[in-house]
Amino acid sequence: MSEYTVIGKPALRKDSHDKVTGSAQFCADITLTGMLHGAVLRSKVPHGIIKSIDVSAAKEAEGVRAVVTGEEVPYRLGRSIMDQTFLAIDKVRHEGEPIALVAADTLEQAYAAVRMIKVDIEPLPAVNDVLEAMKPESALVHDRLEDYWHVDTIRPVNGTNIYDHFTLRKGDVDKAFAEADVIVENEYDCAILHHAAIENHLAIAKVDGSGKITVWSPAQSPYYIRGELSRALKVPENKIRVIVPPIGGGFGGKLEARAEQLAIALAMKTHGRPVKVAFSREEDFLAGTVRAGVHFKMRTAARKDGKILAVESTNWWDSGAYSTISPTVTLKANVILAGPYEVDNVKMDGYCVATNKQLGTAQRGFGVAEASYAHEQQMDAVAKALGMDPYELRMKNVMVDGCKGHTGEKMFAVGIKECLKEAAEGLGWEGHPTSWITEDGKIRGRGLGTFMKFTGTPSYTSATIKLNFDGSAVVSYSTTELGQGVGIVIPQIVAEELGIPLELISTVQVDTDHTPLDKTTTSSRATYHLGNATIKAAEDARRQICQWVAFKWKTPVERIEFKKGGIIVQLDEQGKPTGKQARMDELAKNGLIKNGEPILGYGSYETTNIWHKPDPETYQTERLTAMWFFGANAAEVEIDPDTAKIRVVKVVAAHDIGKTLNPLGCLQQVEGGVIMGIGNTLLEEFIHRDGYLMNGNMVDFKIPTSMDSDVEIEMRLIESSPHPEGPYGAKGIGEPAMCATQSAVASAVAHALGVPVVHVPIKGEHILAACRKRLEEANDR
Amino acid sequence: MFKKEINIMVNNEHYVREVAVNRTLLEFLREDLGLTGAKEGCNEGECGACTVLVDGKPVNSCLMLAVEADGSYILTIEGLAKGDLLHPLQQAFIDEGAVQCGFCTPGMIMTAKAILDEYGNPSEKEIRKLMEGNLCRCTGYTRVIKTVKKTAEALAAK
Ligand code: FES
Ligand code: FES
Numbered sequence: 026m027s028e029y030t031v032i033g034k035p036a037l038r039k040d041s042h043d044k045v046t047g048s049a050q051f052c053a054d055i056t057l058t059g060m061l062h063g064a065v066l067r068s069k070v071p072h073g074i075i076k077s078i079d080v081s082a083a084k085e086a087e088g089v090r091a092v093v094t095g096e097e098v099p100y101r102l103g104r105s106i107m108d109q110t111f112l113a114i115d116k117v118r119h120e121g122e123p124i125a126l127v128a129a130d131t132l133e134q135a136y137a138a139v140r141m142i143k144v145d146i147e148p149l150p151a152v153n154d155v156l157e158a159m160k161p162e163s164a165l166v167h168d169r170l171e172d173y174w175h176v177d178t179i180r181p182v183n184g185t186n187i188y189d190h191f192t193l194r195k196g197d198v199d200k201a202f203a204e205a206d207v208i209v210e211n212e213y214d215c216a217i218l219h220h221a222a223i224e225n226h227l228a229i230a231k232v233d234g235s236g237k238i239t240v241w242s243p244a245q246s247p248y249y250i251r252g253e254l255s256r257a258l259k260v261p262e263n264k265i266r267v268i269v270p271p272i273g274g275g276f277g278g279k280l281e282a283r284a285e286q287l288a289i290a291l292a293m294k295t296h297g298r299p300v301k302v303a304f305s306r307e308e309d310f311l312a313g314t315v316r317a318g319v320h321f322k323m324r325t326a327a328r329k330d331g332k333i334l335a336v337e338s339t340n341w342w343d344s345g346a347y348s349t350i351s352p353t354v355t356l357k358a359n360v361i362l363a364g365p366y367e368v369d370n371v372k373m374d375g376y377c378v379a380t381n382k383q384l385g386t387a388q389r390g391f392g393v394a395e396a397s398y399a400h401e402q403q404m405d406a407v408a409k410a411l412g413m414d415p416y417e418l419r420m421k422n423v424m425v426d427g428c429k430g431h432t433g434e435k436m437f438a439v440g441i442k443e444c445l446k447e448a449a450e451g452l453g454w455e456g457h458p459t460s461w462i463t464e465d466g467k468i469r470g471r472g473l474g475t476f477m478k479f480t481g482t483p484s485y486t487s488a489t490i491k492l493n494f495d496g497s498a499v500v501s502y503s504t505t506e507l508g509q510g511v512g513i514v515i516p517q518i519v520a521e522e523l524g525i526p527l528e529l530i531s532t533v534q535v536d537t538d539h540t541p542l543d544k545t546t547t548s549s550r551a552t553y554h555l556g557n558a559t560i561k562a563a564e565d566a567r568r569q570i571c572q573w574v575a576f577k578w579k580t581p582v583e584r585i586e587f588k589k590g591g592i593i594v595q596l597d598e599q600g601k602p603t604g605k606q607a608r609m610d611e612l613a614k615n616g617l618i619k620n621g622e623p624i625l626g627y628g629s630y631e632t633t634n635i636w637h638k639p640d641p642e643t644y645q646t647e648r649l650t651a652m653w654f655f656g657a658n659a660a661e662v663e664i665d666p667d668t669a670k671i672r673v674v675k676v677v678a679a680h681d682i683g684k685t686l687n688p689l690g691c692l693q694q695v696e697g698g699v700i701m702g703i704g705n706t707l708l709e710e711f712i713h714r715d716g717y718l719m720n721g722n723m724v725d726f727k728i729p730t731s732m733d734s735d736v737e738i739e740m741r742l743i744e745s746s747p748h749p750e751g752p753y754g755a756k757g758i759g760e761p762a763m764c765a766t767q768s769a770v771a772s773a774v775a776h777a778l779g780v781p782v783v784h785v786p787i788k789g790e791h792i793l794a795a796c797r798k799r800l801e802e803a804n805d806r
Numbered sequence: 807m808f809k810k811e812i813n814i815m816v817n818n819e820h821y822v823r824e825v826a827v828n829r830t831l832l833e834f835l836r837e838d839l840g841l842t843g844a845k846e847g848c849n850e851g852e853c854g855a856c857t858v859l860v861d862g863k864p865v866n867s868c869l870m871l872a873v874e875a876d877g878s879y880i881l882t883i884e885g886l887a888k889g890d891l892l893h894p895l896q897q898a899f900i901d902e903g904a905v906q907c908g909f910c911t912p913g914m915i916m917t918a919k920a921i922l923d924e925y926g927n928p929s930e931k932e933i934r935k936l937m938e939g940n941l942c943r944c945t946g947y948t949r950v951i952k953t954v955k956k957t958a959e960a961l962a963a964k
Contacts, residue, residue: 037900037901037903038900038903038905040905040908041899041900041905041908042892042900043908044905044908044911044912045883045892045896045897045899045900045905045908045911045912045915046843046883046884046886046887046892046896047841047842047843047844047882047883047884047912048843048884049908050842051842051845051909053842053845053846054836054842133807220943221943222907222909222943223845223847223853223855223907223909223910223941223942223943224845224847224907224909225847271907271908272907273845273907273908273909274907274909274943274944275907276943305849306847306848306849306850306852306853507907510906689903692903692949693903693906693944693945693949696945696946696948696949697906697943697944697945697946698946699946700945700946700947700948701943701946722848722850722852723848723850723852723853723941724850724852728941728943729946729947730938730939730941730947731933731934731935731937731938731940731947731950731951732934732935732938734934734946734947734948734951735931735934736948738946738948
């Protein structure tokens with residue numbers, strides 16, 4: 026029998042009923058009294074100098090209540106570098122950058138007025154490519170990076186397009202390469218792509234008479250947005266309130282403020298009337314955020330017996346016109362770019378680079394999916410060079426407990442070996458070829474992808490549990506529900522800890538004025554961090570309950586015991602049960618806490634203490650993160666040699682989850698993540714010409730449809746390496762399935778065709794020649 | 807803008823309304839009638855989040871003008887349940903975990919309803935094909951397709 030009653034059992038989400046009936050009110054569904062509609066004038070060119078803006082006609086247009094241009098709102102945003110103003114001032118740096126705003130009684134009027142604004146822009150040459158951007162003769166996206174404030178953990182290079190240069194140094198790479206039996210050198214590219222949540226960016230803002238700003242927005246991380254806005258506007262945080270309606274998908278795309286600042290800029294001029302600014306799909310593509318493109322140069326050194334001696338890389342991340350959180354993406358990818366393998370010598374140089382394109386930022390995985398693709402292609406190339414089985418090579422090198430990680434720290438709770446074993450087993454790897462031709466002439470291939478990732482540290486979160494007299498409970502926190510299922514896992518924990526039935530536990534809409542402090546909803550961190558905070562809140566509630574019951578039963582509190590499953594027992598002086606007891610799931614009936622001292626449990630979790638600041642040059646440290654997590658996917662693909670169309674047949678996803686809290690939630694994450702990963706690998710790509718986006722719509726930017734999802738997905742949750750500090754041993758599952766899908770599919774294609782995959786997404790035109798060659802080879806035999 | 811009177815049934819209620827001739831059915835439903843269940847994801851007929859049934863057929867309501875729906879019977883997600891009794895598809899979407907962020911869900915369910923009405927008990931493959939116009943970024947479709955198939959089977963068995 027399981028030691029838990031609720032934890033580890035599948036539980037249904039609490040918000041589904043609302044969502045299947047259409048009654049869930051997303052941000053777009055909210056209409057406030059007196060609400061005005063905002064529209065945005067956006068730059069048509071990717072780079073240029075604003076010579077003049079004439080808004081006089083727009084101001085006089087019918088229904089118009091406010092018009093705003095850049096100079097009126099010279100506030101700067103930027104988590105890493107404060108390089109972004111609300112609206113362009115003097116210069117535009119990407120196609121779609123907001124230049125001016127209009128609020129009017131109706132949306133039609135707002136758009137009509139926007140069309141009356143005359144803006145004269147002198148185009149400048151656009152920086153279209155990261156490698157081009159690195160050249161000394163390149164045009165500069167930001168003339169003077171040094172003028173902007175930046176966090177002290179990054180190193181912008183003045184007079185260049187470099188937002189940050191990240192470095193990691195471990196061991197002696199040169200020596201290792203000199204001693205190597207084989208050296209494998211390759212370059213890889215990942216295209217820019219869009220998160221493409223089905224809900225676009227939007228926000229409603231209201232500024233009341235006292236100057237208090239209220240924002241309704243599907244912000245993934247409302248406290249992060251509040252902090253950003255507070256710093257930009259120089260307004261104290263208690264003067265900004267962010268209310269989060271249900272979110273129509275995030276995936277990292279809703280981390281940064283996009284529509285929020287525009288709605289606020291207008292609302293500051295509408296005398297208390299709220300203003301809604303909603304992006305169209307086209308605006309979302311142009312002016313939301315994207316997953317940065319990246320170009321990797323990779324070198325790997327290995328010994329004859331398969332031991333990886335060294336990994337070295339220089340890589341350039343196309344972070345677009347403003348830096349946002351992209352230096353963190355560069356960092357996270359570079360820290361793990363040698364893969365979940367024990368490697369004594371590592372040298373990484375990651376450049377976070379400005380171009381005149383969309384803002385490259387976090388996407389589910391924070392750069393790890395891209396990095397995993399690069400390190401796994403390298404592993405396959407090494408295996409080929411050595412004539413070794415790709416699985417064996419990986420198994421020989423995987424990290425184990427106690428080994429030294431890439432950051433020099435001693436690793437623990439390392440589940441990669443088990444994951445890799447299970448993933449390969451799920452596909453039937455042993456003794457099976459990695460490339461073969463089917464009877465109907467299709468090319469099949471099998472591949473492996475592993476990853477490791479760390480959760481952002483230091484970090485913090487908190488939760489409260491309020492007990493109602495009828496025995497129901499309300500748990501509040503500010504980690505947002507993006508569809509990932511935090512809204513069910515946390516009630517499960519409360520139910521487990523307090524013995525209150527799951528159906529009597531509800532959650533609260535996230536609202537920075539009411540729900541407790543939280544850093545972000547990113548990094549697969551919700552279960553781990555908030556889970557720990559919730560356990561502590563439950564502990565606090567239990568303590569209060571015991572106090573109250575002691576008073577009621579006229580018993581010293583030491584003789585009240587709160588037993589697992591929520592049974593409160595009175596003990597005699599010898600510590601034996603007296604027979605008097607009450608159950609938490611019967612509070613409505615037994616009235617135990619009715620009209621008593623209100624019970625409000627509080628718990629927090631933060632990871633400052635366990636974090637050791639890494640050395641800025643080498644990035645070596647004693648402990649980098651609260652949690653490392655690992656995973657491996659194995660994939661089988663089938664390629665039609667006539668059309669070069671790639672079909673993913675099967676994916677086995679084995680993830681080092683530590684402890685499964687809600688298997689159904691995990692399955693949802695894995696299935697969704699695998700298909701999204703397949704989309705990233707085979708379909709999704711922003712195409713730019715001279716900084717202009719050529720495919721900013723859902724027809725030309727393809728995401729997977731139900732037709733692309735006919736993939737056999739097998740999930741294997743690995744619990745052999747529970748996290749000693751995680752709730753019940755749990756780690757995260759939000760990103761893993763994504764992180765290793767791209768690499769596994771690319772590995773399968775590379776094996777199928779016998780050539781490395783050097784560009785993702787893998788398009789037919791890249792592999793058509795290789796398909797022919799593969800068939801010819803087969804026929805020659 | 808030029809206006810026209812339309813005469814329309816929505817979820818069993820009869821409306822006679824003046825609408826601008828360029829107003830889409832989606833705008834009419836969401837803004838004029840306050841039925842915000844159908845969502846806008848693209849406004850160009852690509853995502854299916856705005857799917858409603860017009861005389862029983864699934865339609866991207868962002869592509870249809872309200873005046874074109876004059877004289878039609880419209881069913882939106884709000885009209886699917888019978889009072890408190892959810893439609894079997896709605897119940898199955900909950901029970902099978904086919905909902906994540908839920909933004910695509912109303913459109914998905916309406917398309918699925920049209921499929922079941924028209925085809926009875928189609929194969930998984932057919933369902934996949936017929937639901938191609940409804941995009942979802944969260945679920946990877948796996949659970950959605952299974953849910954529709956399971957519901958179709960259950961209804962066919964009745
Ligand atoms: S909003 Fe109608 S199809 Fe996307
Ligand atoms: S559930 Fe989020 S888009 Fe489908």
